[in-house]
Amino acid sequence: xxxxxxxxxxxxxxxxxxxxxxxxxxxxxxxxxxxxxxxxxxxxxxxxxxxxxxxxxxxxxxxxxxxxxxxxxxxxxxxxxxxxxxxxxxxxxxxxxxxxxxxxxxxxxxxxxxxxxxxxxxxxxxxxxxxxxxxxxxxxxxxxxxxxxxxxxxxxxxxxxxxxxxxxxxxxxxxxxxxxxxxxxxxxxxxxxxxxxxxxxxxxxxxxxxxxxxxxxxxxxxxxxxxxxxxxxxxxxxxxxxxxxxxxxxxxxxxxxxxxxxxxxxxxxxxxxxxxxxxxxxxxxxxxxxxxxxxxxxxxxxxxxxxxxxxxxxxxxxxxxxxxxxxxxxxxxxxxxxxxxxxxxxxxxxxxxxxxxxxxxxxxxxxxxxxxxxxxxxxxxxxxxxxxxxxxxxxxxxxxxxxxxxxxxxxxxxxxxxxxxxxxxxxxxxxx
Numbered sequence: 001x002x003x004x005x006x007x008x009x010x011x012x013x014x015x016x017x018x019x020x021x022x023x024x025x026x027x028x029x030x031x032x033x034x035x036x037x038x039x040x041x042x043x044x045x046x047x048x049x050x051x052x053x054x055x056x057x058x059x060x061x062x063x064x065x066x067x068x069x070x071x072x073x074x075x076x077x078x079x080x081x082x083x084x085x086x087x088x089x090x091x092x093x094x095x096x097x098x099x100x101x102x103x104x105x106x107x108x109x110x111x112x113x114x115x116x117x118x119x120x121x122x123x124x125x126x127x128x129x130x131x132x133x134x135x136x137x138x139x140x141x142x143x144x145x146x147x148x149x150x151x152x153x154x155x156x157x158x159x160x161x162x163x164x165x166x167x168x169x170x171x172x173x174x175x176x177x178x179x180x181x182x183x184x185x186x187x188x189x190x191x192x193x194x195x196x197x198x199x200x201x202x203x204x205x206x207x208x209x210x211x212x213x214x215x216x217x218x219x220x221x222x223x224x225x226x227x228x229x230x231x232x233x234x235x236x237x238x239x240x241x242x243x244x245x246x247x248x249x250x251x252x253x254x255x256x257x258x259x260x261x262x263x264x265x266x267x268x269x270x271x272x273x274x275x276x277x278x279x280x281x282x283x284x285x286x287x288x289x290x291x292x293x294x295x296x297x298x299x300x301x302x303x304x305x306x307x308x309x310x311x312x313x314x315x316x317x318x319x320x321x322x323x324x325x326x327x328x329x330x331x332x333x334x335x336x337x338x339x340x341x342x343x344x345x346x347x348x349x350x351x352x353x354x355x356x357x358x359x360x361x362x363x364x365x366x367x368x369x370x371x372x373x374x375x376x377x378x379x380x381x382x383x384x385x386x387x388x389x390x391x392x393x394x395x396x397x398x399x400x401x402x403x404x405x406x407x408x409x410x411x412x413x414x415x416x417x418x419x420x421x422x423x424x425x426x427x428x429x430x431x432x
Contacts, residue, residue, distance in 0.1 A: 004131025007171045015043035018176035021151045024051055027116035029145040030058035032082075032270040034187075034278075035138030037123045037155035039180045041065050044121070048076040057099065057115070059140065059334070060084040062185050070095040081106060081141075082334030091331040100378075103239065103337040104296035107144035117145040123184075124154040124169065125162040131171040136163030136281050137184075138270035140292045143167065151175045159184050161281040165267075165288030186274050189222050189243055195358045196223035198392035203310060203354050204228050206388070206395070210258040211352075212304040214238040214341045215245060216311040217272065220356040224310050228253055235259035237304050239296055239337040241268035241287070246277050249286075256286065260349075261303035269295040296337045301344035307351040309341035313380065314357070317373045318407040318422070318431055320386035320398045322355055329376025342385045346399070352388060355381060359391040359415040367418035369410050371425035389413065407431040 019040060022028060028044070030036050036058065044056075045066035052075055056067065059082040067076040068086055073095050080098040083091050090096030101109060109115040122142055124133040133154060135142055143166065146152055152174050158181060171177075192200075200223030207213070207228060212235035215221045225244035228234065229251040236245055236254055245266075248254045256264050269292040271281055281287060294300060301307060313324040314332065325333045345353035357368050369391070373379065387399040389410060396409035407426045411419050426432030 004127065004171050007131070008127055008177060011171070011174055012177045012179065015039050015178050016047070018153050018178050019043045019047050021153065021175055022051065022054060022119050025053045026118040028054060028056045028119045028121055029110070029117045029142065029149070030056060030061070031122050031135065031138035031142040032059040032140050033062055033138060033272050034185050035123050035135065035140070035142065035270065036061060036063070037121050037153070038063060038182060039178055040121045040153055040155050041067070044076065048072050051075050055079045057081055059103070059336070061086045068096070080334065082336055083331050088332065098331055098334065100335065102335055102340055103292050104298070104340040105293070106141035107291055107293040110141060110144040110148055117148045119151040119153065120145045120149045121153045122155070123160050124156050125160040126156055126158055127171060128162065132168045133171070134160070134162040135167045135169060136161045136271070136289050139165070139167035139289050140269045143291045144293070146173060153178070155180055157181060157184070159278065161278050162283055163281045163287065163289045164283065164285065165290045166294065167289040184275065184278055187242070187272050188274070190219040192219050192223045192226065195392045196220050199356050199358070199390050200224040200227050202390050202395050203356065206352060207231065207308050208306060209233055211235070211306040211308045212237050212259050214301070214307065214309040216240065216338065217242065218312045220312050221310050233258045235304065236266040236268070237261070237295065237301055237307065238267070239269050239292065241266070241271050241273070241277070243273040243277050246273065246280055260305040267295055292337070296340035298340055298343040298347060301341060302347035302351065305349040307345045307348035309345040309353045311338040311341065311355060312357060313355050315368050315370055315373060315377065316355065316357065316389060316410065317370050318410055318426055318429065319383040319403055320389065320406050320410070321373055321379050321383050322381040322386065323373045323377035324380035326376070326378040328374045331378070335380055339381055339385065342381050342387070346385065346387060354388045354390055355386060356390045359393055359413065364415065364417070367414055367422070369414040369418070369422065371422065371429060404431050
């Protein structure tokens with residue numbers, strides 16, 4: 001094999017030269033969140049007027065790049081796997097399209113050519129002595145795209161950790177290397193108020209020592225985390241690792257000793273947090289970063305006994321259908337991994353799947369528990385998958401219950417101001 005350092009030197013180039021490898025009609029795949037490569041994506045933005053029919057697909061873009069622009073959509077467009085703040089306005093206006101998919105199945109869609117992947121643009125750690133880079137921040141669907149793509153562009157940054165797991169790419173697979181030293185994007189913990197604290201306490205009370213956790217992003221999941229620091233021998237098998245999970249490790253609550261699948265190891269597919277978190281990932285034998293078809297596959301994740309999945313929703317109806325990704329017909333986020341882990345926890349021995357939400361929105365003016373979902377709402381977790389639903393007013397356990405029992409349980413944890421009208425609606429729907 002050719003000397004890795006010689007290959008590296010031959011493939012090191014300017015950002016402009018690297019993105020010149022992107023051709024008309026190419027589908028560009030970018031990793032989740034912090035895995036996005038800002039230097040390369042800014043260079044792509046600058047070149048967009050010379051391209052035609054190029055798509056960029058990603059979960060949760062963190063920066064508003066210039067190519068995310070309605071006026072140049074015919075040249076470079078964003079096709080979302082999951083909306084974030086940078087792309088949501090375009091989704092609402094209709095010039096950012098999206099791909100409905102379970103997070104766990106994105107690698108399969110790429111491998112089978114159902115979702116195109118001609119070019120990969122990713123952040124990467126510095127190359128090791130064997131010629132390998134670590135795509136530690138988000139191997140997610142990116143590893144599948146690397147295997148499929150014609151062109152692989154890496155932005156190599158010394159702040160990117162070299163993590164363990166199935167997240168390594170060899171220099172021989174890389175078309176171009178661009179070097180940068182920009183600090184990594186940091187995301188702080190969400191604000192936690194009394195509603196989030198109350199919900200967090202209900203959930204924490206139902207999590208036993210020795211459980212394995214999947215924790216989504218948001219104020220309520222992080223409120224749960226803050227009330228788990230007194231627990232013992234927790235494990236982690238999740239899609240996202242953030243500072244909340246890191247705080248459990250530092251408190252001694254997470255040891256991974258009692259995990260029944262990959263004992264001793266934390267498993268995740270993308271990182272989103274602080275510099276301290278990113279340093280924690282670096283060559284840490286306690287942690288492995290893997291593609292999402294491993295971390296989120298319900299049949300794999302369910303090999304963890306006592307798997308507890310904690311995810312949020314926007315709205316839930318009296319049958320237990322969750323609208324977690326849209327506001328009516330308007331896309332807000334995406335399917336992500338919620339259903340993957342709800343199903344995994346349901347299959348896990350003694351597992352528990354929690355869907356959490358405040359009982360109201362808009363200053364207590366509307367109920368998030370509703371008779372039927374708002375017209376056009378994208379159903380995320382189905383009535384057949386739902387188990388525990390938690391608001392600040394309590395816990396409704398729905399799995400195995402009849403439709404009328406579900407309605408009664410959900411009304412009991414709705415805001416008191418809305419329980420009367422929900423009971424009346426339930427009677428109208430023959431659920432009361």
